[in-house]
Structures are given as C-alpha cells and as structure tokens.
Amino acid sequence: MLLLLRFDSKVVKQPIITKAAIDTNTLINIIKASVGARHGELIVEVEDSKVKAVEEVFESYGVEVQELDKAIAKDDEKCVHCGLCISICPVEVFKVEDHKIVAETSRCIHCGVCVNVCPTKALSLPII
Amino acid sequence: MKSIEEINRKIREGNAVVVTADEMKNIVEELGAKKAAEEVDVVTTGTFGAMCSSGVFMNFGHSDPPIKMQKVWLNDVEAYTGIAAVDAYLGVTQISETKGVEYGGAHVIEELVKGKEVELKAVAYGTDCYPRKEIVTEVALEDLNQAVMLNPRNAYQRYKAATNSSDRLLRTYMGTLLPNFGNVTFAGTGEISPLNNDPEYRTIGVGTRIFLCGAKGYVIGEGTQHSPPFGTLMVKGNLKEMNAKYMRAAVFPGYGVTMFVGIGIPIPIINEDMARFTAVRDEEITTEILDYGVARRDRPVVRQVSYAELKSGKVEINGEEVRVSPLSSYYMAHEIMEELKKQIEKGEFLLTQAVDKIPIKVKTKPMRQKEIRVVSSVMTKAITISPETGIDEVSKIILQKNVNHLPVVDKNNVLIGIVTSWDVAKAVAKAKGTDLGKVKDVMTRKVITTFPDEPVEVAARKMETHNISALPVIDAKKRVLGLVTSEDLSKLLARW
Numbered sequence: 001m002l003l004l005l006r007f008d009s010k011v012v013k014q015p016i017i018t019k020a021a022i023d024t025n026t027l028i029n030i031i032k033a034s035v036g037a038r039h040g041e042l043i044v045e046v047e048d049s050k051v052k053a054v055e056e057v058f059e060s061y062g063v064e065v066q067e068l069d070k071a072i073a074k075d076d077e078k079c080v081h082c083g084l085c086i087s088i089c090p091v092e093v094f095k096v097e098d099h100k101i102v103a104e105t106s107r108c109i110h111c112g113v114c115v116n117v118c119p120t121k122a123l124s125l126p127i128i
Numbered sequence: 129m130k131s132i133e134e135i136n137r138k139i140r141e142g143n144a145v146v147v148t149a150d151e152m153k154n155i156v157e158e159l160g161a162k163k164a165a166e167e168v169d170v171v172t173t174g175t176f177g178a179m180c181s182s183g184v185f186m187n188f189g190h191s192d193p194p195i196k197m198q199k200v201w202l203n204d205v206e207a208y209t210g211i212a213a214v215d216a217y218l219g220v221t222q223i224s225e226t227k228g229v230e231y232g233g234a235h236v237i238e239e240l241v242k243g244k245e246v247e248l249k250a251v252a253y254g255t256d257c258y259p260r261k262e263i264v265t266e267v268a269l270e271d272l273n274q275a276v277m278l279n280p281r282n283a284y285q286r287y288k289a290a291t292n293s294s295d296r297l298l299r300t301y302m303g304t305l306l307p308n309f310g311n312v313t314f315a316g317t318g319e320i321s322p323l324n325n326d327p328e329y330r331t332i333g334v335g336t337r338i339f340l341c342g343a344k345g346y347v348i349g350e351g352t353q354h355s356p357p358f359g360t361l362m363v364k365g366n367l368k369e370m371n372a373k374y375m376r377a378a379v380f381p382g383y384g385v386t387m388f389v390g391i392g393i394p395i396p397i398i399n400e401d402m403a404r405f406t407a408v409r410d411e412e413i414t415t416e417i418l419d420y421g422v423a424r425r426d427r428p429v430v431r432q433v434s435y436a437e438l439k440s441g442k443v444e445i446n447g448e449e450v451r452v453s454p455l456s457s458y459y460m461a462h463e464i465m466e467e468l469k470k471q472i473e474k475g476e477f478l479l480t481q482a483v484d485k486i487p488i489k490v491k492t493k494p495m496r497q498k499e500i501r502v503v504s505s506v507m508t509k510a511i512t513i514s515p516e517t518g519i520d521e522v523s524k525i526i527l528q529k530n531v532n533h534l535p536v537v538d539k540n541n542v543l544i545g546i547v548t549s550w551d552v553a554k555a556v557a558k559a560k561g562t563d564l565g566k567v568k569d570v571m572t573r574k575v576i577t578t579f580p581d582e583p584v585e586v587a588a589r590k591m592e593t594h595n596i597s598a599l600p601v602i603d604a605k606k607r608v609l610g611l612v613t614s615e616d617l618s619k620l621l622a623r624w
Binding site: 026056080081083084086087088092096098099101102116117119120121 | 176177178303304306310311312313376377378379382386388441450451452453454455457458459460462523530
C-alpha cells in the first residue's frame, strides 16, 4: 500500500520515517519525497498488513496520512494505444497486450509523469 | 501474374482472398512467395500515427452580402484563406489564439467529424464585389459545400527514432525524451506499414484508392520530404465520409497540436515479387536512433536499429538497456487493416490501377540559407577570475570592466563556475562583518555553456530555457574562450 504523508514545519525536523519503522518493526520504502523548510510531502510504500499500525504512528506525530488506493486511471475512450507512456513510467506500469496498452495499476507510484506526456489526455491521477 | 481488373472481378464476385499484412508474413513463410502469390489477391496494410502535415480544405458557401475572407478562424484557430473568397485550408497543427497549444486545427477537424458546430469568424478589406468586412456564424460539417482532407505528407515508410543525451528533459514532436538516454521513442508501424510492403512503389502510386480515416481516399502523389526508403505520400479524402474513430486530435506537451491519422492501403498481389515484398519483417526494416539532445538539423546518429528491436520495447545504448515507446498505435493500425480487409471481402472497396509512379530516387534537400550565425561571431572576451578571488575584488572588476558575468576558471583556464553581479550584491547584503568571502563561496558550479560553432538561435534558446542572460563559450576541454550575453544576441537580432 502506498501512503501519502503531508506534514508541517514542526514535523519536518522529526525523523518520522525512522520512528515509524522502528516503532512498528516495518520496512518503509520512500517512493517520492519533497521536503522543504515549511512543509513536507512523502509517498511511502508499506506492507499491507502493517498499514494501520504505521498510520497510527505517523498520525501521533501530527502527520496527515492519505491512503493511495486509487492509482493512475486510463480512459479507454481517449486512449489510442500509441504506447508513448511505456518508456516514461519509471516502474513499468504500462505494457502491450494484444496490441493494446494496458496499465498494471498496482505498480503505480503516483509520480504523475505519464499524465503530462499522454497526447490524448487519457491518463489521470485521482489525487495529487 | 494477375491484373488489377482480375482482382477487382474476384472482389465483386465475393471470392477474392484478402489477408492482413500480419497474416501475409506467415503465409509466405509457409507456402513460399510463388504459391502465396497464387493464393492471395490483396494484402491490407495500416498505420495510425501523429501526422502533422495534415489538414482540410473547406468551402463555406457565400454569405449575403458576400465576403472575400482575408483572415478566417474556426473556434479561434486560424485557417489559411489566401485563395478564393470562401475557401480555406485548416492545418492540424495551427493552435488556438485563445486556448493556446491545448486546442488546435486537429481538434476543430475532429469536432466537425463528430457532427459538432464550430464558430466561423472572418474579416475582410471589402471590395465592390465582396462588400462585407466581417462575419461571425456557426457551421457544422453538413453546412460546408466541400470539406476535403488533403495531407501533404502522411504514411511515413519509416522514421528516425529519438533519444536524448543531454541532462535536460526534452519535450518534442517525438514525445517526452528523458535526460541521459532515459528512453527512446519511434514512429511508424514497421512491417505492416503501407510503403514498407511495396518498397519499390510498384502498386502504390498516383490514384491508388486508400482507406483514409474511415473514408475512401486517394494517393495524389509522393508526399513532401519524400526520401526513399523514408518515403511519404500525399493523400486526400472526403472529410464528410470520415469516422472519428480513425482519427484523433492530440497534444504533444511542450510541442503542440497534431493529429493521429489512420491510413490503410490495399496491396494487390499481382505477382510473386509483390508476395515477397509483403512478407517483409521488422528485422529487415532499419532506421537510426538520433540524439535530440543536439538541437541541430543534422542530429548525431546514436546507432542503427531495426523495427524489431524497437518493437521489443528495449534497445541497448552505450551498454545500457533503454526502454522504448512507440508513437504510432499498432492497435489502431490492426483495426484499420481488419476493417479494410472486411470492406474488400464484402465488395465495398475496389482497387485502382495507379495512373502515375511515385519517384524512388529522390532525396530531401536542407533549406538554402544565407548563412548560419554561430556563437563565435557574437562572443566577447570573457573576464575570468580565480575561485580564490575575494568578493570585494570582484565588485571592483564588475564596476571597472562594466560586466555582469565572470566565469570562474582554474589555473589551466578550465571553467569551474560562474559569478554574476547579482551573486556579488547578495554576498554584500548578507555579509555580517567586513569579510565578504571568496568567489568559491558564492559561485554557481553547474554552468550552462555554449560552443563557438553553436548557432546563435541554440544559444538564445539555452538562455531562455534556463532564464539566464549569459553563457561562457568553451572548447572541448572546457577551457573558456569567451562569453556571449543576451545583449549581444539582441543586438544581432535587431540588425535582422
């Protein structure tokens, strides 16, 4: 499961990932990070069975947690199956099946790069 | 040996053997070319890719009082009307004057085909015969007298693939190219593409009836920039008979508007040669991967590559595996081949004998230019400094020499950074005591540079993209040769 973490300037100074990892004995993989002086935004990957426990720890530090269960969405009315998205995606979400471009959305890390390259605007991210 | 007429008779009688280009490869492999030529009558080919050189000729009918349009817009997208009073040509890449690159000629054409109304706006200077000076109205496709898609360059036989060696993400008509050879993109459908199945243009020629965006269209000659084996076709078809399923307006981010155009061409298997041609495989169709990181006409060739490798999804560049994206839709190309096959089998689509040949021995020439202005013609002497120079010293140099940019070099004159008057002002403002620090504390280490033989337009584009006003000019060993500033360039532009 991917989690979107948003936090303010107070939390920025805290080692929240390490704390959550140690407290819950869970491996946390940082997928995307944007941390500045005033606020931070992280996308992390956590084992499904540990999600609730990890969320609790984050929330106890004042981190706003959002579960990213809606991955990239492809509108098949708009898609012409050109495949431009294939090489852009860092985690190989898109592949060709019977000449069609299919999205294996469970791999999606919400980077949003594909949304900006699709020539027919067939891709969208429900949040971010 | 079969004639087109014999094949058409079979089509009319409903017993022509029609196969797609895909199927033909296996048939020839199994039966051999001779036997395949006896068995198969027609091979359908297809392509569906972004084809910028496309557009529609329209006749709007005359208004009352009549107008001789001098400028005309459809949904704020300008069409060319430097022809008769109410004739115009709307190109797919023309962008909207109000919506910018998000909407263009391709979108207008798609809306018309879908039966929607578009706003027609025109202005004129007024004449005795055409007194009206402006008009605003709404029109739909059915209101137009003629709407003829006429595409100067379509159906590229093959195309150069693209990659990017630079450290910057590039947004191009070949899609988004990731930095440092991050990906490769390529266009064309390879072994199922029309011209690859008739590489000597023996059956495809002027007058060949084709499938164009769902309508019956025609080849009307070789396309612009036709340069075999990078052959192209000029085609036309009636927009009123087209189906929106086989075309699609598209926006390539950072580049602009274009249109996916669907084309299918039937190849009559008149003899063994044609059977052999239509058996062509992606392995035999080669192209080059070009480096779009170099913003020149003659982009460096990174390597040779076959369509089979490109279609595999991965190619090797400098020992690394690089992922590949197609730009043409095989899915749609297959839909088109199947649809065309069905139409021929049902006797709805007859083949034509070409009335003239498409040239096979032509080459595309570059533009004749008066001169190509290069950086060395505008660069000035650079005042270089050492990283150990004090900021107070730098401020004096800036004032005395009246410069804003000081390249920082090591003792061998090799560029290691740059300091601007802005950096110095900032250092002075921030300084707590009398010690202002040294150049090495404030300099920018990642310097955007240019070369003496780089065209001034490329240097100007670098400054624009990076929002900077000067570039150190360096040689291959990064030694500083001079400096080019936006002022130098604007002086040059003003002279033009």
